[in-house]
Amino acid sequence: MKISVVGLGFVGTVTGACLCEMGHEVVGVDLDEGKVDLFARGRAPILEPHIDQLVADVWRSGRLRGTSDLKAAVADTDMTFVCVGTLRNADGSQDISAVENVVQSIGEAIARKKAFHSVVIRSTVVPGTTRNHILKLLEHASGGSVGESFGLANNPEFTREGSAVADFRAPSRIVVGEIDAQTGDRLSLIYSGIKSPIVRTSVEVAETVKYADNSWHALKVVFANEIDAISRFVGLDGSHVMDIFCSDRDLNISSAYLKPGFAFGGPCLPKDVGVLNHWCRSNGLEVPLLAHIIAGNEQIIDRAASQILATAHSRIAVLGLAYKAGVCDLRGSPIATLVQRLLKAGRNVRAFDPDVSRGRRLATRHDYTDDALDGLDGLLADDIDELLGWGEMIVVTSHAAQYSSALSKLAPGHAVLDLSTRSGIKGRPGR
Template identity: 35%
Template sequence: MRVSIVGSGYVGLVTGMGFIKLGNDVVFIDIDDEKIKMINQATPPIYEEGLEELMKEFKGKYYATKDYHEAILNSDITFICVGTPSGEDGSIDLTYVKKAAEEIGKALREKEGYHVVVVKSTVLPGTTEEVVKPIIEEHSGKKAFEDFGLAMNPEFLREGVALRDFLNPDRIVIGVKDEKTRQILEKLYEPINAPKLIVDIKTAEMIKYASNAFLATKISFANEIGNICKRLGIDSWKVFEGVGLDHRISPNFFKSGLGFGGSCFPKDVKALIRKAEETGEEPLILKAVIEVNEKQPLKLIGLLKKHVPELKGKTVGILGLAFKPNTDDIREARSIIIVEKLLEEGAKVIAYDPKAMKNFKRLFSQIEYANSAQEVLEKTDVILIVTEWPEFEELDYSGKIVIDGRRIRSAEKTAKIYEGVCW
């Protein structure tokens, strides 16, 4: 099939390359000239495991453009994969979604035949039908579910293993209203062997939010229990090893530490809180999830000051800047809160991350960046471990004060002074 993808960030690029792997032709639509140039040169504008190899392997089966008309007139299905960032009040910003809907509508005005538009961006229940649908109808002069298809197909991709998740998902959720659109999307996803849940559009939107909110809740719950365990002298990781063996609970997302970051969990939980409040509901659990998560990184600083009471003028090493390993994404990364606090205390910072330093420099040009993790160890005796990159397990931390937010076992074994956040 011929697929067009609006937005070539983490979701759009992985989704598009996944469809190419399944035998489809794809055109990416983006407003960023540099991204377009890189994609057309088979160079990924983001880091994602396996993405560069896939882009080189299938070069010629895809291209990128700014031209909505060209892309939509030469495709059967269009996926909206643009960002939905948080506003200051927690509500989602639909600017990019609305603009995409408008441009799609203008292109559809010139197109004959049935074209399916699929919202893959994370949007609150009601958005596809109450926001996207009227915009496309206005600019196309056509009627949804009759002249063109409209669906919601949430993504459940984990950064770092996103391509693997796309091709081997736990489930595929398709929110549709008309039979023709359902059949087209079922055909598109036919090569993937996974449960396919067909629901109405609003339910599909809510499944995404409920999933992310629950996973975020597990993390904050683990951290709250971990904080109690720390005070009682109990290893919370052993506690959750025991808890996770219960098949009703499972061990996933029970690693206590610094909390969650990234482009999804923080903004999605905040958006759901805001939406709940608009309906008159008080989401007490969700509010607590965010509160625990925002305080958690500061536990690292508190433990550091126990061993180094005066941080002013002290050089502190940071290992890991990305919000998780195997990505260069620093959105809502715990490292941001930690570095801000260190600078506020007057400390000097030297940091290293295998992939995320270029992005981090845009926020913090004033700190020093090392060429390797070993260089950080050579330049300071005080180390904070913020992201669990595998290479940090290969270091010898002898003679160092290590405050660990991610349970790096080699640091636990070799450091002169070792403190874990929740163990």
């Protein structure tokens, strides 16, 4: 394919050279004549391992060019990768003025072009930017519409400086967020030489995954350093602690706990995170990431409460009261906290949880010491079908077989909120 790559910085140079290595014809475009000149002479305009050799090699193939004339590059190619820098304004918002300038010129070039042209945003932009902003700019500048005269995709770049060429050649996955299928098909074809999974999705998902990746990496660094600060405080080597931490591939370094659902709870996590934070505060240790975990968890409960209280349903039936399915322990249950909030707001709430009911029968009065449990005993129903018949809104907290089976028999008209998947309220509101 004939590809133009705009912005000969880290991302554009690596993208252009690697696409050329895969057999495509590439023209690199930049405002900076010096960079264009280097690229056009087979020299990399950036410092990065392996890039000098790669650019020199592909340049010898005759498939690599450079120009500062973006419109001519668009006219000569089938697809343009936008790789210009995105910055941060003083107020923290994104500055995508370079992307906007480039997209305006691309749109004007598309206006003069007969063939379908695909535009691929590779620069990092916040969720919603590609469809809500860039698409409108392109439509306005080109006078055409997406899927007809041009196509638009968001194909985030996940390579790291220092290993960018190796990362491009063997990414963990390639994310193609597409607005039109033709551009998605073209990108899939372009990347077919790379033996990594290609995930085709919406532009919004692609934009969001890029931020999820970078936020996760940043979070990991701060987490490791806060654990190190705690370790050092008691005379330990934080690296040794983190080595042992990382050796757990089941729960720690894995996808465990990384699916959105409801808040965490139980007898240990809230207590231990709370106690560790108290200990850090008492010892003058600042661990802002760890310090905000409980507030983040409470926010999850608040969101669910607001979602339910925003409806007019007065009878709320809750399936599952413990912090997870199959346990009878109500201590630290975020669902118990949610129920208390709903009760305080004047809603009628009843719950069904056979494990909790059994546990309550066995418990002594010393077993449970959690404020959120006050008065919950009287709310427990014995018969799930009777409870579902009573409730106007059903709040499901897990996919336990008994709940799924009872829900499948539910008459239409109930609103159902599934906290385990965070799916919105389904069904007809109100009765």
